[in-house]
Amino acid sequence: MSKGVAKSTAEPQGASRWLLRGHSAAVFAFFYAPIVVLCVFSFNDSNAVGNWNGFTLDWYSDLFANDNIQSSIWVSVKVCVVSTLISVVLGTAGALALERFRWWGQKAFDAVLYLPIIIPDVTMAVMMLVFFSETASWFDWIPGVNLQNGLEKLVFSHVAFNISFVSVVVRARLANLDASMEEAAADLYANRWQAFRRVTLPQIMPGVIGGALLAVTISLDDVVVSSFVSAVGGTPLSVYVFGMLRKGVTPLVNSVSVVMLAASMAFVMASLVISRATGSEREER
Amino acid sequence: MNGTTNGQGPAVELAGVVKRFGDRSGTEVTAVDHIDLTVMDGEFFSLLGPSGCGKTTTLRMVAGLELPTAGSIRIHGEEMGLRPPNKRPVNTVFQSYALFPHMTVAANVGFGLEMRKVPASERKDLIDWAIDLVEMGSMAHRKPTQLSGGQQQRVALARALVNRPEVLLLDEPLGALDLKLRQQMQFELKNLQREVGITFVYVTHDQEEAVTMSDRIGVMHEGRLLQVDTPEAIYERPTTRFVADFIGQTNFLEATVASGEEVVLANGDRLRLSSDQPSGSSVAVTVRPERLTVHRRGEAPMDRHCVEGRVETVTYLGNAVVYGIGVDWMHLEVRCPATLAGDRRDVGDDVTVSFEPDHAAVVTG
Amino acid sequence: MPVEAPPGDAPELEDTTEVATLGLEHQAERAKARQGFLLGLPTIVYLLIFFVAPLGFVVAYSFATRTSTGRTELRDFNLNAYARLGDDIIMTVAWRSLWMAVLATLICLVLAYPLAYFISTRSPAVRNMLLVAVMIPFWSNFLIRTYAWRVLLDSDGLVTQGLELLGLGDGRILFTSNAVILGLVYGYLPFMVLPLYAAIERVDWSLVEGARDLYASGWAAFRRVVWPLSRPGVIAGSMLVFVPSFGAYVTPAILGGNKEGLLGSYIVLQFLSARNGPVGSAVSVVVLGVMLVSTLIYFRAGGKNL
Numbered sequence: 022m023s024k025g026v027a028k029s030t031a032e033p034q035g036a037s038r039w040l041l042r043g044h045s046a047a048v049f050a051f052f053y054a055p056i057v058v059l060c061v062f063s064f065n066d067s068n069a070v071g072n073w074n075g076f077t078l079d080w081y082s083d084l085f086a087n088d089n090i091q092s093s094i095w096v097s098v099k100v101c102v103v104s105t106l107i108s109v110v111l112g113t114a115g116a117l118a119l120e121r122f123r124w125w126g127q128k129a130f131d132a133v134l135y136l137p138i139i140i141p142d143v144t145m146a147v148m149m150l151v152f153f154s155e156t157a158s159w160f161d162w163i164p165g166v167n168l169q170n171g172l173e174k175l176v177f178s179h180v181a182f183n184i185s186f187v188s189v190v191v192r193a194r195l196a197n198l199d200a201s202m203e204e205a206a207a208d209l210y211a212n213r214w215q216a217f218r219r220v221t222l223p224q225i226m227p228g229v230i231g232g233a234l235l236a237v238t239i240s241l242d243d244v245v246v247s248s249f250v251s252a253v254g255g256t257p258l259s260v261y262v263f264g265m266l267r268k269g270v271t272p273l274v275n276s277v278s279v280v281m282l283a284a285s286m287a288f289v290m291a292s293l294v295i296s297r298a299t300g301s302e303r304e305e306r
Numbered sequence: 307m308n309g310t311t312n313g314q315g316p317a318v319e320l321a322g323v324v325k326r327f328g329d330r331s332g333t334e335v336t337a338v339d340h341i342d343l344t345v346m347d348g349e350f351f352s353l354l355g356p357s358g359c360g361k362t363t364t365l366r367m368v369a370g371l372e373l374p375t376a377g378s379i380r381i382h383g384e385e386m387g388l389r390p391p392n393k394r395p396v397n398t399v400f401q402s403y404a405l406f407p408h409m410t411v412a413a414n415v416g417f418g419l420e421m422r423k424v425p426a427s428e429r430k431d432l433i434d435w436a437i438d439l440v441e442m443g444s445m446a447h448r449k450p451t452q453l454s455g456g457q458q459q460r461v462a463l464a465r466a467l468v469n470r471p472e473v474l475l476l477d478e479p480l481g482a483l484d485l486k487l488r489q490q491m492q493f494e495l496k497n498l499q500r501e502v503g504i505t506f507v508y509v510t511h512d513q514e515e516a517v518t519m520s521d522r523i524g525v526m527h528e529g530r531l532l533q534v535d536t537p538e539a540i541y542e543r544p545t546t547r548f549v550a551d552f553i554g555q556t557n558f559l560e561a562t563v564a565s566g567e568e569v570v571l572a573n574g575d576r577l578r579l580s581s582d583q584p585s586g587s588s589v590a591v592t593v594r595p596e597r598l599t600v601h602r603r604g605e606a607p608m609d610r611h612c613v614e615g616r617v618e619t620v621t622y623l624g625n626a627v628v629y630g631i632g633v634d635w636m637h638l639e640v641r642c643p644a645t646l647a648g649d650r651r652d653v654g655d656d657v658t659v660s661f662e663p664d665h666a667a668v669v670t671g
Numbered sequence: 672m673p674v675e676a677p678p679g680d681a682p683e684l685e686d687t688t689e690v691a692t693l694g695l696e697h698q699a700e701r702a703k704a705r706q707g708f709l710l711g712l713p714t715i716v717y718l719l720i721f722f723v724a725p726l727g728f729v730v731a732y733s734f735a736t737r738t739s740t741g742r743t744e745l746r747d748f749n750l751n752a753y754a755r756l757g758d759d760i761i762m763t764v765a766w767r768s769l770w771m772a773v774l775a776t777l778i779c780l781v782l783a784y785p786l787a788y789f790i791s792t793r794s795p796a797v798r799n800m801l802l803v804a805v806m807i808p809f810w811s812n813f814l815i816r817t818y819a820w821r822v823l824l825d826s827d828g829l830v831t832q833g834l835e836l837l838g839l840g841d842g843r844i845l846f847t848s849n850a851v852i853l854g855l856v857y858g859y860l861p862f863m864v865l866p867l868y869a870a871i872e873r874v875d876w877s878l879v880e881g882a883r884d885l886y887a888s889g890w891a892a893f894r895r896v897v898w899p900l901s902r903p904g905v906i907a908g909s910m911l912v913f914v915p916s917f918g919a920y921v922t923p924a925i926l927g928g929n930k931e932g933l934l935g936s937y938i939v940l941q942f943l944s945a946r947n948g949p950v951g952s953a954v955s956v957v958v959l960g961v962m963l964v965s966t967l968i969y970f971r972a973g974g975k976n977l
Contacts (some may be wrong), residue, residue: 048860055819055822059818059822111713115711124707124711130715140962141919143934147729148722148725181725199404207390207392210418211392212392245921266818266925281814286811
């Protein structure tokens, strides 16, 4: 309420007001113009990228006819689904352990859990490369796991950074959850597990789903770590496309890019909508 | 006592209960300091005190949401020990209501029954009974977010009462409501308690609320239980300065104990008032403003205790007039029923203030 | 109680109850702590194996020995790799990374601050919409967003053509350091906007009104009240842009060609082409160190989360 009243003082008057608005519009244009241009030119009926020669969907049909792209999409999907499932379970458990309990070593765990988010991706990639080259044989005893195979390595390394993203999102949700909810459940004869399943989980679900969608996005978008750990013939789409677009601009690359960007944006929007819709409901109260 | 207990015996017994909270830096705060308390069966008992006095912590220890650092808590004679909240025969109405936002009113009310595996058929009847009890029948299928504060409060009450707990714990349940609704709910709560006959332990910082509803009140301050008594006794015969001051307005006359039966006021006057303090200890005599009477100088009756002073302020309150009276060694507030202007004392008048020794009490601290 | 205890016995009675129950609280607390630890245990074990151990290996590699065939062997630990950090070629790359990262951070700050200020003075509904509009590029595919600039900057791309049309040189900035900085700014700008927004939004506007009431001009009120109060956001945002820019690999690879490599590119080169694990690891450890120092500065400045 006070903000509404004070807005007149917060917003500059006269020319600087319009300067501020113009600047903001320009920055948003800067955000979205390259994306729009990329989309438009993916429908361009020309091999040359700069000139508009009419509308075509040829590049998209080429894309779906390309076997390499097809197989790398499958790699991406498999890695993404498995790594997301694991990181959602581990990330949520970690968030609960940090947010609802006090135990020895908690602070160290908290710090380690933050590191994968801020560590530069090249460093993370190098870590995974070195680790797997030294230890691949250590994991042979686990039935069904063969680290010579790129898929397992991709899953393990994606989980390693996605746990952190999931737990940050879930923790934010947990922190906003009135702790007396769980006390009320206990007071009404629910044991710990019942209180979690019937009261806590339904209420942090938006956070869990939001975190899962974020993990999906990050897993699909990751290039650097994946290109360090994937094996020949088992490259995910992002790595394959990275190889293609380093060579230069082609209409085919444009169409792949638009598909990837669209998928990525769809997941992000879904994640934002789910965690915000329920967030604002709380604010109203 | 005015027939406060239903006679079956103690419902909640606290003996030597202590709760200390340690913070990260290692300093300890004693939130509850050696409390001994017995709440009788069927009683409406209030724990009253300012915020931070330990009343909510005490309640939470009975509920099992906190464990005492030391001492024992019994409910109907059974030692609670380490028993978790879900295994205690009590239910709580939380200050924030803590209604589950993802469940309907009916599902909220039925939650405890479901957890205790009450058969579905029985459950339905009990839920209907509880929802009707708090007059929320038309709202059974709404979500808590669609209800007003007062309605949420009723649902929280139904959710606890439906389990027919041996003791119902209420943590400032009316704190979030506006004055008018709060007064209405006070009345309803009291009636409800009589109707269901369940022991209520009610935590509040609002002295008027406690006085209106309770059979007995325990006043807490800085973790200690200062006095446990009926509302009338707490008001009329407080034993400590804090209790006298916290419940309503009062005047303090500094005094010294002369013997077990007599105190000496600061001006040398002697008053026949009994006190359990040793002779020579300094105490205060407290008299409520409405127990004082103002007379023209020299017109005071002989059987009352008199103090001479001068009117300093006159405040007209509509139904009453409050005089601020300067006595050479202190200041007194006197509250009189409003009289017509001509009959009132004026600022600067020399007056005599009188009271009956029975209406005064000796307090310590 | 049938028999009334003599008053003298009361303290003793109290002591026995205290002894009987003392420790229950601690016992329960310890049990709860154990539950929390067990709940977190799978995650802890996972991170120990797949994050902490890899980190340890990289540190070990930076002290390890490189054989003549290019293999890295974990024996004869030495400081050779760190000694090579002073080489001209590495110093050149390091300085380039540093000034590019600093420049990108400053440009982001200049672009983001007014935007964040603008967003935080909108009505809540508009504010949420604009925030989502910033968050979408924040989380969506970084690689493709960078590639979009390549389309614009290509020899017959729209920006190139536009610059030529305006008579601003030959308009080719692809594969120059300008292109890399542009890419870094584009890629990491949302990382600057969000913490700045969070900081400015928290400013109590009645303070600005107070300043105006005390005869401050709009600009003075901003400089003396809003700017100092939004400093934590400035520091957080700068860290979030600086750290990834300093170790960038994708952006220079796509927009910088081969000439304008940064430290990230150098690390990749050491591992994938030059086969020099120790030097690659040593550079990684340095990048990691810069990141940790920046993070510490961030937390010192009062930052709580990212």
